[in-house]
Amino acid sequence: MARRHAASEASNYAWRKRFGQMVSDDVKRFRTLETQNGRLKKVLAERDFETEAMKDINAKKL
Structure with missing residues (x-):
């Protein structure tokens, strides 16, 4: 099976x-x-993206 899927030993x-x-x-x-x-x-990735977007929006408001 390892050879068939090109996996190492x-x-x-x-x-x-x-x-x-x-x-x-x-x-x-x-x-x-x-x-x-x-x-x-x-x-988690979506939440991180939304958090960064909110930070950008807040930075532009200031």
Whole structure:
């Protein structure tokens, strides 16, 4: 599988070490957490953008 996806042997070993012992429920939970983490990162980026926009607006008013 590592060759098919052009992954190094070290990456393959790390993947197996991390996920090799996971059962189905663990994998589902991990994927759910990854999805949630992605959504939270997006919300945080949007908030940071809005904060910077507000700072720019306030600076122009002064």
